[in-house]
Every structure is written in structure tokens, then in C-alpha cells.
């Protein structure tokens with residue numbers, strides 16, 4: 175039976191990219207499958223320095239963001255990674271399965287390490303092995319993510335296959351990435367060739383889930399565009415990354431196809447289209463940020479939800495870890 179798992183790092187605020195590429199789709203999927211697990215990956219976040227107070231705040235705020243966006247703790251299991259120790263335990267086993275050469279090919283590592291590869295944490299290098307453990311400690315079959323996580327999910331399959339092969343078992347499933355919709359790669363508002371990211375130094379490059387209506391409108395009005403009007407079909411977006419990005423965002427927010435959107439707005443100038451997009455973004459995002467702020471007034475309630483999620487999660491992860499230890503040849507509990 176299908177089981178969905180996905181995670182987001184509490185390493186700063188949520189962006190529109192996280193919302194459209196991930197959370198919005200988590201909400202849909204929780205109604206489509208019997209079991210879905212959504213995770214704040216704090217152990218991944220600390221692969222680069224996090225101020226402890228910020229980490230704590232950002233983890234709770236991310237939980238609030240999940241719930242405010244429509245993830246129901248009744249339908250899904252909502253967890254914080256470090257509260258379910260089996261993630262890190264299986265992660266160690268996978269550190270011993272994954273090969274140095276595989277990790278060295280990870281483009282996200284190369285991007286994050288830059289020229290400074292000698293001085294990043296060992297955890298940053300091993301990051302994808304822990305990510306594989308997050309998924310496989312549930313025997314999850316489907317993982318909704320944005321385009322940038324594709325290579326990590328291929329590595330997850332490589333780790334599962336090597337484990338199964340080395341130990342002569344058919345234990346870990348081959349997970350399917352689910353990368354679908356108009357917004358699998360939301361781009362920066364300042365540069366249509368760069369991903370929208372919480373780590374971009376320019377705040378104008380992104381929409382944060384906590385931005386108020388004025389800020390959202392202003393960022394969209396100021397978004398980079400080219401001088402032409404909007405085309406009436408997809409071919410007309412060729413070579414126009416900024417135009418494509420704004421149309422993709424419009425389509426994803428309004429849950430319509432890009433073709434459908436273009437058939438309506440084709441021929442418009444950006445001076446007409448941008449206010450429409452700004453209104454749509456405010457209408458969709460403001461209720462979420464309002465609800466996030468309300469939930470953040472009661473952090474103890476968020477902590478209770480996460481504690482309950484962790485104990486539900488461990489009913490799944492503990493038996494899978496126990497079986498893994500047996501396969502590897504470890505002396506189990508008496």
C-alpha cells in the first residue's frame with residue numbers, strides 16, 4: 175500500500191517555493207493515500223550552523239506552517255525528525271552503505287560547499303544518506319518534492335538497492351519521487367534562472383509565508399520581467415524565464431494548467447497581469463500566515479502535536495529498524 179513521506183528543513187522561514195513545490199501538494203496527497211508522514215528535518219538543518227534559539231523557533235513555525243496550510247494532524251503524522259530516533263539510527267547504517275563517490279556527485283553538496291569543501295561539516299556531506307533513512311525507515315513508497323530534490327531521491331534508490339543486494343534481501347522498497355505540477359521549480363523574483371530560496375541574500379527575490387499583503391504585492395510589482403506582453407501559448411514562454419515563472423506561480427496558486435491561464439491572460443501587459451497575480455497571492459497566502467501567527471501564540475500546543483506525532487511514527491519505525499538490525503547481524507533485544 176502506498177505510503178507518503180516528505181520533509182522540510184527548519185533552517186529559516188518558509189518560502190512560496192516550499193509552499194507550491196512541497197506543502198500544497200502534501201495537503202492534496204494526505205487525502206489520496208492511506209498514510210502520510212510529514213517531517214521537520216532539524217537534524218538536516220544543523221548540517222550548517224543554526225543558532226539554537228532560531229532553530230527552536232523555526233521548527234515550531236514550520237509545524238505551524240504545515241498545519242495552517244491544511245495538513246491535519248488527524249489525517250497525517252506530523253513529526254520533528256530528532257524526536258524519532260530511528261531516523262538517525264538507520265542513517266548510520268546507510269552511512270556504511272553509501273559510497274564516497276556517490277556523495278561527491280551530489281550537486282546540492284557541491285553548491286552548498288562551494289570552494290570551501292574542506293571546511294563544511296561532515297554532516298553536510300552525509301546529508302543524503304540521512305535523507306534516505308528518513309524515507310526508508312517508513313518503507314515509504316512516494317515522496318512529493320520540488321525538482322531540486324530529484325538527485326537525492328535517485329540516491330535513496332541506490333542505497334536501498336545496494337542494501338538489498340549486499341544482504342541478499344528484498345527489504346527496502348524502491349521509492350518513487352512525485353515531482354508534479356506547474357511549480358516544481360519556483361524561481362527567484364529577481365532572476366528567472368535562479369531558484370527561489372530562503373538563503374538568497376535578497377529578500378525581494380522571494381515571497382516568505384510570513385510576508386503581509388503589502389509586502390507580497392510590492393515584491394510582485396517589482397518582480398523582474400521582460401518588456402513584452404504575455405503570450406497566449408506555452409511556446410511563447412520560450413527563452414523568457416521571468417515570464418514563465420510568474421505564469422507558473424499563477425497557475426499553481428489558482429490550481430489551473432499553464433495552458434488554461436495563458437488562454438485567459440495572453441496579450442496582457444505585465445502592468446495588468448502583476449496586480450492580478452498579487453491579488454491572487456494575497457488571497458491564498460494571507461489566511462495561511464494569519465493562522466500561522468495564531469498557532470505560534472500557543473507553542474505548547476504545537477509541542478503536544480509533535481509529541482503525539484512522534485509516538486505514532488515510532489510504531490512504524492521501531493519494527494523496521496529492529497528488522498534492519500537483524501538483517502545486518504546485530505544482537506537484538508532479549
Ligand code: TYM
Nearest residue numbers: 180181182183191192195196305308319320358359360370
Ligand atoms: P528543503 O527544506 O530545501 O525544501 C523543502 C521542499 O521544498 C521544495 N522547494 C521548492 N520547490 C519548488 N521551487 C522552489 N524554489 C523550492 N525550494 C524548495 C524542495 O524541493 C522540498 O521538497 N533535503 C530536503 C529535506 C528532506 C527531505 C527528506 C525531503 C530531508 N529528508 C526526505 C523529502 C524526503 C530539503 O532540503 O528540502
